Amino acid sequence: MSTADLSNGPVCPIPISNYPNVLLAHGGGGKLSHQLISTMIAGHFDNPALRQLHDGAVVTAGGAQLAFSTDSYVISPIFFPGGNIGELSVYGTVNDLTMCGAVPKFISAGFIIEEGLPMEQLWRIVQAMKAAADRAGVQIVTGDTKVVDRGKGDGIFINTAGIGLIPSGRAVAPDAARPGDRIIVSGEIAQHGIAIMSVREGLEFETTILSDCAPLNGLVEAMYPVSSGIRVLRDPTRGGVASALNEIAGSARCGIRIHEQQIPVNAEVRGACELLGFDPLYVANEGKLLAFVAAEDADTVLAAMRTHPLGAKAAIIGEVVADHPGTVVMTTSIGSSRVVDMLSGEQLPRIC
Amino acid sequence: MSTADLSNGPVCPIPISNYPNVLLAHGGGGKLSHQLISTMIAGHFDNPALRQLHDGAVVTAGGAQLAFSTDSYVISPIFFPGGNIGELSVYGTVNDLTMCGAVPKFISAGFIIEEGLPMEQLWRIVQAMKAAADRAGVQIVTGDTKVVDRGKGDGIFINTAGIGLIPSGRAVAPDAARPGDRIIVSGEIAQHGIAIMSVREGLEFETTILSDCAPLNGLVEAMYPVSSGIRVLRDPTRGGVASALNEIAGSARCGIRIHEQQIPVNAEVRGACELLGFDPLYVANEGKLLAFVAAEDADTVLAAMRTHPLGAKAAIIGEVVADHPGTVVMTTSIGSSRVVDMLSGEQLPRIC
Numbered sequence: 001m002s003t004a005d006l007s008n009g010p011v012c013p014i015p016i017s018n019y020p021n022v023l024l025a026h027g028g029g030g031k032l033s034h035q036l037i038s039t040m041i042a043g044h045f046d047n048p049a050l051r052q053l054h055d056g057a058v059v060t061a062g063g064a065q066l067a068f069s070t071d072s073y074v075i076s077p078i079f080f081p082g083g084n085i086g087e088l089s090v091y092g093t094v095n096d097l098t099m100c101g102a103v104p105k106f107i108s109a110g111f112i113i114e115e116g117l118p119m120e121q122l123w124r125i126v127q128a129m130k131a132a133a134d135r136a137g138v139q140i141v142t143g144d145t146k147v148v149d150r151g152k153g154d155g156i157f158i159n160t161a162g163i164g165l166i167p168s169g170r171a172v173a174p175d176a177a178r179p180g181d182r183i184i185v186s187g188e189i190a191q192h193g194i195a196i197m198s199v200r201e202g203l204e205f206e207t208t209i210l211s212d213c214a215p216l217n218g219l220v221e222a223m224y225p226v227s228s229g230i231r232v233l234r235d236p237t238r239g240g241v242a243s244a245l246n247e248i249a250g251s252a253r254c255g256i257r258i259h260e261q262q263i264p265v266n267a268e269v270r271g272a273c274e275l276l277g278f279d280p281l282y283v284a285n286e287g288k289l290l291a292f293v294a295a296e297d298a299d300t301v302l303a304a305m306r307t308h309p310l311g312a313k314a315a316i317i318g319e320v321v322a323d324h325p326g327t328v329v330m331t332t333s334i335g336s337s338r339v340v341d342m343l344s345g346e347q348l349p350r351i352c
Numbered sequence: 353m354s355t356a357d358l359s360n361g362p363v364c365p366i367p368i369s370n371y372p373n374v375l376l377a378h379g380g381g382g383k384l385s386h387q388l389i390s391t392m393i394a395g396h397f398d399n400p401a402l403r404q405l406h407d408g409a410v411v412t413a414g415g416a417q418l419a420f421s422t423d424s425y426v427i428s429p430i431f432f433p434g435g436n437i438g439e440l441s442v443y444g445t446v447n448d449l450t451m452c453g454a455v456p457k458f459i460s461a462g463f464i465i466e467e468g469l470p471m472e473q474l475w476r477i478v479q480a481m482k483a484a485a486d487r488a489g490v491q492i493v494t495g496d497t498k499v500v501d502r503g504k505g506d507g508i509f510i511n512t513a514g515i516g517l518i519p520s521g522r523a524v525a526p527d528a529a530r531p532g533d534r535i536i537v538s539g540e541i542a543q544h545g546i547a548i549m550s551v552r553e554g555l556e557f558e559t560t561i562l563s564d565c566a567p568l569n570g571l572v573e574a575m576y577p578v579s580s581g582i583r584v585l586r587d588p589t590r591g592g593v594a595s596a597l598n599e600i601a602g603s604a605r606c607g608i609r610i611h612e613q614q615i616p617v618n619a620e621v622r623g624a625c626e627l628l629g630f631d632p633l634y635v636a637n638e639g640k641l642l643a644f645v646a647a648e649d650a651d652t653v654l655a656a657m658r659t660h661p662l663g664a665k666a667a668i669i670g671e672v673v674a675d676h677p678g679t680v681v682m683t684t685s686i687g688s689s690r691v692v693d694m695l696s697g698e699q700l701p702r703i704c
Contacts, residue, residue, distance in 0.1 A: 012475040022469045027499025037497055041463075044478050045485070049458075049493035057493035059458050061517050062416025070460035070513055074498045106401075106411050108422035110511045111393075112464070117374045123364040126396050133397070141401035141409035144423045144511075145389055147379025148702060152428075154504040159462045159496075161422055161513030165414050350500065 029238025102164025381590025454516025
């Protein structure tokens with residue numbers, strides 16, 4: 001039996017005395033997630049593609065340079081203002097491929113359904129996936145369906161994986177950021193997380209806050225023609241903008257400085273964050289990207305982004321600095337500086 | 353909200369009056385699964401790659417011919433005689449790629465962990481995945497980890513997707529079977545399902561029945577050099593040999609005749625099947641394949657398979673016939689004939 005087979009293997013890299021069991025926070029996108037993934041899982045599978053800790057892997061097969069990515073969606077509730085788990089699962093993987101510089105092509109869909117899910121809900125989810133695939137210009141080409149007993153799942157979980165083709169000459173990577181690079185965000189942050197939380201908490205606002213979930217490949221295709229200085233692309237999902245910037249600062253061994261007043265946040269989202277006690281920098285987005293761009297190209301790229309509907313509110317929010325490598329510092333609206341740490345613990349479980 | 357958006361969409365192809373909710377049997381690998389997948393999911397996503405209803409999709413990207421496949425593993429228990437969910441999740445996708453004629457290259461891993469899973473169990477699973485990837489000669493290059501609240505999952509579910517490269521000149525497809533083709537099974541059937549069920553039922557046999565879970569890419573690489581007449585490859589997992597043969601008979605619009613006396617079944621597995629009331633033809637395998645081979649090459653391919661450890665007990669078990677298209681008929685050990693239908697309802701839930 002397997003128990004015996006592995007008893008003499010290497011010691012678990014997560015100290016079991018501190019963490020005898022997996023906690024919700026191990027999946028929250030913050031420090032514990034990062035520790036679990038980098039030391040135990042990616043650390044043990046170790047290979048050059050994984051070592052990049054990209055949104056996806058960049059691999060070569062038959063002479064083609066491909067991006068390959070996967071994500072499981074365990075969101076609760078499965079229907080939310082602005083979307084449902086179906087389109088989220090397609091756009092999420094489309095965006096991860098896009099963040100590797102790839103043109104997304106093919107998507108797989110793995111369904112884990114809890115016995116008792118209303119058939120009509122499944123049908124609406126399937127339709128949303130098809131519509132999302134059409135909008136993003138990808139094909140869902142393969143899939144798998146499993147059903148688990150009542151009480152052993154939660155309605156539906158969906159895993160998608162995807163393959164994208166990387167045009168020659170494109171190379172983005174988290175460790176490619178250089179001091180001087182400007183950091184652009186494609187629009188108002190924190191909408192997805194707040195849309196979900198307002199449903200969970202039963203909050204009502206004057207207008208419904210909708211998830212921003214959307215495919216970012218079209219926006220990125222508007223950026224590449226105007227610049228060869230796009231260094232890093234990242235969609236700040238779980239853990240929000242703050243966690244994404246911390247990961248990049250860590251990979252690139254650079255410092256990052258952002259400016260609070262330049263970060264676009266919708267007024268209602270800001271109000272909801274205050275009400276709920278959240279910092280918008282840590283709230284998940286599903287249709288926004290961060291681009292690290294050579295300083296001399298930043299204005300050109302920003303202008304190109306603003307011509308696209310998904311980049312209309314794009315803004316330069318900061319820059320890469322040589323100081324404080326690995327650390328993100330924010331100039332606050334009152335002019336002081338504070339460290340923006342990686343999310344620790346669990347802020348918004350099951351947000352995607 | 354999504355509810356309203358889709359209310360005027362097409363009608364659900366599954367009659368909701370008959371099936372208002374998803375049943376366990378919709379994931380069992382039999383008739384209801386087939387109906388759900390072919391009419392609702394694949395039917396709605398419709399595209400040429402999906403229409404093949406292969407173990408994976410065959411796609412072209414950047415000039416390379418690729419196989420792309422996904423599977424979610426929701427097996428219970430997660431540790432079983434002969435393996436655990438970790439190696440199962442790697443071998444399962446390796447085998448699906450192999451059944452497309454591909455050389456498996458890259459694997460993704462998506463973990464959905466229930467809060468409270470012992471960290472030490474996760475570590476054993478991660479180690480098993482790495483060992484399985486090494487044995488199969490593939491790299492786990494990308495992944496995702498989600499944690500769901502206690503009671504909303506079941507220990508751990510793993511999704512894997514994979515990319516394989518199809519060497520030029522290889523073309524296998526479920527609809528490529530032709531009357532006269534011989535059907536080869538690579539070894540004794542029904543071991544995986546019985547290994548799982550014997551744990552669940554607390555059965556004890558003289559020797560422990562082990563799962564057959566294994567990577568089949570090495571075996572297939574021993575077959576291709578001796579024949580250009582390999583028409584169909586299929587690994588008979590959920591739903592067993594009977595369901596796989598029915599799917600192929602349906603795709604190829606041919607009849608299939610198999611011979612009960614020629615089907616290799618281990619004596620203890622046969623005994624366990626009798627005790628549990630199962631027909632071994634419907635029990636899942638995780639390290640066996642069915643090959644449909646041109647009649648003139650069948651003996652050569654069989655001999656090549658027998659030189660490989662995973663094909664030592666390979667046998668020719670039947671042939672494709674022009675009669676009764678879409679139907680599988682078995683000559684029984686007492687000389688009569690009976691129809692071998694696709695599994696209906698739920699035989700072995702959560703077997704993989």
